[in-house]
Amino acid sequence: MAEKELSIIIVSYNTRKITEDCLESIWRSLQGIKLDYEIIVVDNNSKDGSREMLSQMVKIPTNNLKVINSEKNLGFGKANNQAVIQAQGKYLLFLNTDVVVLGQSISKLLNFYQQSEKKINFLGGKLLNNDLTPQASAAWFYSLPVTFAALFLRGDYYNLTRFSPNILKKVDWVSGACILTTKKIYQQVNGFDENLFMYMEEVDLLYRAHKKGFSTYFYPQAQFIHLGAASSDRSHSVVQVFEGLLFFYRKNYSKFSLTLLKFLLKLKALSAILIGRIIKNNYLITTYEKADRIISMVR
Numbered sequence: 001m002a003e004k005e006l007s008i009i010i011v012s013y014n015t016r017k018i019t020e021d022c023l024e025s026i027w028r029s030l031q032g033i034k035l036d037y038e039i040i041v042v043d044n045n046s047k048d049g050s051r052e053m054l055s056q057m058v059k060i061p062t063n064n065l066k067v068i069n070s071e072k073n074l075g076f077g078k079a080n081n082q083a084v085i086q087a088q089g090k091y092l093l094f095l096n097t098d099v100v101v102l103g104q105s106i107s108k109l110l111n112f113y114q115q116s117e118k119k120i121n122f123l124g125g126k127l128l129n130n131d132l133t134p135q136a137s138a139a140w141f142y143s144l145p146v147t148f149a150a151l152f153l154r155g156d157y158y159n160l161t162r163f164s165p166n167i168l169k170k171v172d173w174v175s176g177a178c179i180l181t182t183k184k185i186y187q188q189v190n191g192f193d194e195n196l197f198m199y200m201e202e203v204d205l206l207y208r209a210h211k212k213g214f215s216t217y218f219y220p221q222a223q224f225i226h227l228g229a230a231s232s233d234r235s236h237s238v239v240q241v242f243e244g245l246l247f248f249y250r251k252n253y254s255k256f257s258l259t260l261l262k263f264l265l266k267l268k269a270l271s272a273i274l275i276g277r278i279i280k281n282n283y284l285i286t287t288y289e290k291a292d293r294i295i296s297m298v299r
Contacts, residue, residue, distance in 0.1 A: 006037040006110060007089030007183070011079040012097045013044040016053050018227060019097045027059050029101040035110075040087060042068045042079040076176070077192030077201045084183065084191060092186055096177035098227035102128075109222035113180050121214035122181045122206060124174025125222035126164060135226055136162035137175035138218040141207055142245060144260055151268045169218045172210065176202030177226045185214060193251075199237065200244025207252060235287040242269075242291045246298045258298075265295050 008026060012019045019041070026039060039060060043050055054067045068082060080094060091110060095101075105125060113123045127137040139162040140146050146161050155161030165171075179202060189209045192201045206216050242265055249258045269292040276284030 003090055004036045004038050004088045006035060006091045006093060006106075007083075007087035008037060008039045008093045008095060008106070009080055009083040009087065010039065010041045010095050010097050011044060011076055011083075012041055012046060012050050012054075013073060014046045014048045014050065015097045016046070016048045016050040019050055020053055020057075022095065022097050022099055022101075023057060023060060023065075025099075025101040026095075026106065029104055029106045033104065033107045035107060038064055038066060038088060040066045040068065040083040042070060042074070042083050044070050044073040044075070044079055075194070075197035076199075077196050078194040081191045081194060084186060087183060090182060090184075092181055092183050094176060094179045095224075096226065099127075099177055100225040100227075102223045102225060105222040105224055109178075109180050109219060112219055112221070116217075117182075119215060120217045121185050122174070122179055122209060122216040124171075124180070124216070124218050125178045125224050126218070126220040127175055127177060127224055127226040130225060130227060132225070134164035135228070136164050137177065137226070138163055138165060138169065138171040139173050139203075141172040141210075142203065142248065144257060144264070147245065147261060148264055151264055164220075165218055166220050168220070171216055171218050173203050173206040173216060174218055175226070176205075178224050185209070188212065189214065196244060196247060197240070199240040200248055203244075204248055204251070207248070235283060235290070238287050239290045239294060242294050246294065250298065262295055262298065266292065269295065 010022065023039065030037065041054060043054065051069060057065060066086065068086065070079065074082065084092060093106065109123060109125050113120060124138060127135040129135050136156045146155065149155035149160040153160060189205060189212060193204050196204060209216065245261065245265065249261045269288040272284050272288040
């Protein structure tokens, strides 16, 4: 199998229009760039016409686009891992389906990575909201103080937990919406943990990478619009984040730390339920009741 320079990997699930927009933005970004690349799209059994759209993508040459049609929803991590198995690229760029590439940001990210491989192992670009305002997409690992700030102190808003630097910065982890690395390094850290269905996969991946001595950096000169939560509803996302945090702690931290995490999550859930009842907000009540049940199931 002939090696390509770059494999761009995307996981799609019932996001036909934004997947199409993402692919077209990749195509535009790479026009005129001398780069041997492939795009691999794993479709997680979409029912919204995504597969038909992918089969009719005429802008991207067929030798640059590979589609893997799964017969079930594999989740984010497992679908990405399946794509990596078939990837021919020396370098891997993981992009969310709800990302729009701005300018020549893919080649900027790749060129900078290639120039800095001696010190950089994972690299994330700068994510922007649809109105081009910065989106917090670099972060510290979820230690108990960081988790407390995220749950109770609006940590993202005050840059205590996640942030968006304007300079090159070494960080603990970057958003899974845009991560560049090599296939060799990705395989050395055993890829995404397939026990995580959605959310926290990149945190777990980059935590394991950190323990093996690999570094993660944030590169703001490569910019991407990230719409966010395109294939999941807000309530489901909250529950998945609770599940992801509990899994991450149970896997990587002590039982005592897990107990303290459960206390913080329980406090957050019960507070949100109480507020929901006071202001008669059914979303808060139902969402955090589900989250509370998740906490109770973890031993």
